[in-house]
Amino acid sequence: MKKLRQSEPFIALPHLIKWLPISVVAGILAGMASAVLLASLEWATNWRESHRWIIAFLPLGGFLSGWIYHRFGQTVEAGNNLLLEEIHNPKKIIPFRMAPLVLLGTDLTHFFGGSAGREGTALQMGASLADQVTKILHFKGANRRILLTAGISGGFASVFGTPLAGTVFGLEVLAIGKIHYDALFPSLIAAIVGNQVTLLLGLHHTAYRHAPLIPTLTIWGLISAIIAGIIFGIVARFFAKVTHKISHFFKTKISYPPMRPLIGGAIIAAIVGLSGTTKYMGLGIPTIVDSFYTQLPPWDFAAKLGLTALTLGAGFKGGEVTPLFFIGATLGNALSLLLALPAPLLAGMGFVGVFAGAANTPIASTLMGIELFGLESGVFIAISCVVSYLFSGHSGIYSAQRIGLSKYSTVYLEEGVTLANYGQPKIDLPDDSEEGGSNAQE
Numbered sequence: 001m002k003k004l005r006q007s008e009p010f011i012a013l014p015h016l017i018k019w020l021p022i023s024v025v026a027g028i029l030a031g032m033a034s035a036v037l038l039a040s041l042e043w044a045t046n047w048r049e050s051h052r053w054i055i056a057f058l059p060l061g062g063f064l065s066g067w068i069y070h071r072f073g074q075t076v077e078a079g080n081n082l083l084l085e086e087i088h089n090p091k092k093i094i095p096f097r098m099a100p101l102v103l104l105g106t107d108l109t110h111f112f113g114g115s116a117g118r119e120g121t122a123l124q125m126g127a128s129l130a131d132q133v134t135k136i137l138h139f140k141g142a143n144r145r146i147l148l149t150a151g152i153s154g155g156f157a158s159v160f161g162t163p164l165a166g167t168v169f170g171l172e173v174l175a176i177g178k179i180h181y182d183a184l185f186p187s188l189i190a191a192i193v194g195n196q197v198t199l200l201l202g203l204h205h206t207a208y209r210h211a212p213l214i215p216t217l218t219i220w221g222l223i224s225a226i227i228a229g230i231i232f233g234i235v236a237r238f239f240a241k242v243t244h245k246i247s248h249f250f251k252t253k254i255s256y257p258p259m260r261p262l263i264g265g266a267i268i269a270a271i272v273g274l275s276g277t278t279k280y281m282g283l284g285i286p287t288i289v290d291s292f293y294t295q296l297p298p299w300d301f302a303a304k305l306g307l308t309a310l311t312l313g314a315g316f317k318g319g320e321v322t323p324l325f326f327i328g329a330t331l332g333n334a335l336s337l338l339l340a341l342p343a344p345l346l347a348g349m350g351f352v353g354v355f356a357g358a359a360n361t362p363i364a365s366t367l368m369g370i371e372l373f374g375l376e377s378g379v380f381i382a383i384s385c386v387v388s389y390l391f392s393g394h395s396g397i398y399s400a401q402r403i404g405l406s407k408y409s410t411v412y413l414e415e416g417v418t419l420a421n422y423g424q425p426k427i428d429l430p431d432d433s434e435e436g437g438s439n440a441q442e
Helices: 002-050 052-072 080-088 098-112 119-131 133-137 141-160 163-172 181-200 219-253 259-275 285-290 300-313 321-335 343-359 362-373 375-391
Strands: none
Touching: 002 052, 002 098, 002 119, 002 133, 002 141, 002 181, 052 098, 052 259, 080 119, 080 141, 098 119, 119 133, 119 141, 119 181, 119 321, 133 141, 141 163, 141 181, 163 181, 163 362, 219 259, 219 300, 219 321, 219 343, 219 375, 259 300, 285 321, 300 321, 321 343, 343 362, 343 375, 362 375
């Protein structure tokens, strides 16, 4: 043991030398994929907003996307859940087709006006492209797990412009309460390189307003931050469960997959037509930005939650994360009417807080908040993310995410159980069974 301890620096150096070039390649692939995604979504969004009549054809777009996946993409339709399953229980290399299919499916969703995100697409593209390196290096076991994790980190960082959050997200999202630090260095390099590649290709990330003068943390300010975190966690839990329930309903009632987004698209198009606004369609970034500047209608978060859950539950491709930012930022904006914290600060807290609870990634979400909104708001951001994580329970948007360690010291949970299979028998908590999972690809 003593000899091993003395030789550890000589073990670390080959580890670094081995993973540095591999991680750079993974980052380059993820950054290039994210650049293509961001550019195509910008075009699709601008075209849709200039030709809003296209939303009437959302059912057609949904059927087309569903047919393409039914015909060519059944092996990769599980999306992010497939990535998590392959990392936990590796079976075979993720097909290359995942990358172009999820890109096309996401573009169709946004072009025709579905309410969805983009980050799941970046994760799938980054990880699936990185996994192709496995064919060359013949990786198995831990090596392949590390490579896939680095691909996820590269995709997350490059699509957001948050390399620190991207690094930790790839590690933290795999299992609640458990992190494999052997993938830390590769994930960090892939995240940094991926982000730089996207920037070098001329793509820019949304600049959100930093919070104004951050108030001194008083007792009432602390209580307000905790209350906000509780609400963010409950809303995150509700979003995940509603999305899964809608997905289960469509799968149970409609046997032919392409018909699910067709019917869901018809419902969404009708709702948009009756509401007279498109602010809840697509990514919703203009409204997210507005939440830092002005008081918004208090129901904005609920409208976005419902339309996103219906879009993804019906089988459209895209993701949950940017809609979660919309839900959180507008919810925080509304809570400023009740809590003793500034609206821009609460909007930033909600932006990452709801995401932390829904994805079960409090550390990555805290780092993201600091990267986007500044270090000054870090304490409030951390409180929001950690409390939301606790109050979202053992549920989440990724049904293949595993439970590594219970969130509560007084509750024992069997290690390795996925959120999809987590149920009532072990503990006296509400049933979180997510049968079938969501078609959401975030």
